[in-house]
Amino acid sequence: MQPDWVPDGLDIDRPSVARIYDYLLGGSHNFAADRALARQAIEAIPDLPVQAATNRAFMHRAVRFLVDAGVTQFLDLGSGIPTLGNVHEIAQAADPQARVAYVDIDDVAVIHSQHLLADNPNAIAVRGDLRRPAEILADAEVSGLLDLSRPVAVLAIAVLHAISDDDDPAGIIAALRDALRPGSYLAMAHGVNTRVEDADLVVDLSKRTTTPMTLRTPEQVQRLFDGFDLVDPGLVWAPLWRPESPHEVPDRPERSGNLAGVGRKP
Numbered sequence: 264m265q266p267d268w269v270p271d272g273l274d275i276d277r278p279s280v281a282r283i284y285d286y287l288l289g290g291s292h293n294f295a296a297d298r299a300l301a302r303q304a305i306e307a308i309p310d311l312p313v314q315a316a317t318n319r320a321f322m323h324r325a326v327r328f329l330v331d332a333g334v335t336q337f338l339d340l341g342s343g344i345p346t347l348g349n350v351h352e353i354a355q356a357a358d359p360q361a362r363v364a365y366v367d368i369d370d371v372a373v374i375h376s377q378h379l380l381a382d383n384p385n386a387i388a389v390r391g392d393l394r395r396p397a398e399i400l401a402d403a404e405v406s407g408l409l410d411l412s413r414p415v416a417v418l419a420i421a422v423l424h425a426i427s428d429d430d431d432p433a434g435i436i437a438a439l440r441d442a443l444r445p446g447s448y449l450a451m452a453h454g455v456n457t458r459v460e461d462a463d464l465v466v467d468l469s470k471r472t473t474t475p476m477t478l479r480t481p482e483q484v485q486r487l488f489d490g491f492d493l494v495d496p497g498l499v500w501a502p503l504w505r506p507e508s509p510h511e512v513p514d515r516p517e518r519s520g521n522l523a524g525v526g527r528k529p
């Protein structure tokens with residue numbers, strides 16, 4: 264029997280990045296096909312669970328930084344299946360009025376988020392496709408929650424590498440940037456292809472999921488921040504972005520596989 268959080272009509276035999284990521288983080292919202300592909304990927308690239316955990320830890324630090332910088336509105340694109348330490352928990356712990364709109368293309372991620380947020384008046388989850396930024400901003404629930412005349416932090420954590428070059432990630436970010444007022448932020452973690460063999464393998468395996476990956480060069484990731492001023496320390500391996508304790512800095516930060524940064528729209 265399927266658990267009650269499984270949406271009608273979901274193809275559970277087609278692995279999904281959201282559910283594989285949930286598995287890598289130790290979550291329980293995944294199916295046999297997700298776990299099989301995740302295990303195959305981990306066997307080839309044992310660093311994958313570390314990569315998921317360091318992305319998540321970067322997201323936590325970035326949200327704390329943004330709350331300290333005075334941001335009270337968050338648009339989390341490719342937000343994933345909720346697990347411990349979600350954006351609204353961190354932001355609302357500091358400011359109970361902080362508003363968070365979660366957007367994901369994966370039904371399990373959206374339904375589970377909606378369930379979790381049922382009693383939270385300042386956070387919502389909607390199904391949306393990052394490749395259509397105008398639709399996300401015009402969505403009735405998103406525009407009802409976020410006031411675009413005030414700064415918004417857009418979070419794109421480990422999601423832009425799910426967008427192909429043909430879908431123009433730079434154009435997507437530019438459209439969001441132009442719609443946001445000065446003082447808004449972009450926080451991003453993005454998988455890079457510096458370890459070529461690993462990169463080829465991940466990209467190959469990801470073709471079996473609903474959202475295949477495109478890893479990029481550090482220069483390409485840097486260019487996604489065009490029009491934003493990167494805050495210190497700039498674009499760095501995820502664990503090196505403002506670590507809050509020396510224990511957070513591993514010997515080989517490049518094992519995180521993702522570059523991370525936070526930029527402010529001037």
Ligand SMILES: C[S@@+](CC[C@H](N)C(=O)[O-])C[C@H]1O[C@@H](n2cnc3c(N)ncnc32)[C@H](O)[C@@H]1O
Nearest residue numbers: 281284341342343367368369392393420422425
């Ligand atoms: C690796 S997970 C990252 C989750 C979360 N941002 C985090 O860092 O913990 C990537 C998420 O992006 C979502 N995603 C992939 N392509 C997307 C798209 N075109 N639009 C919206 N979400 C997308 C996937 O469903 C998945 O939940």
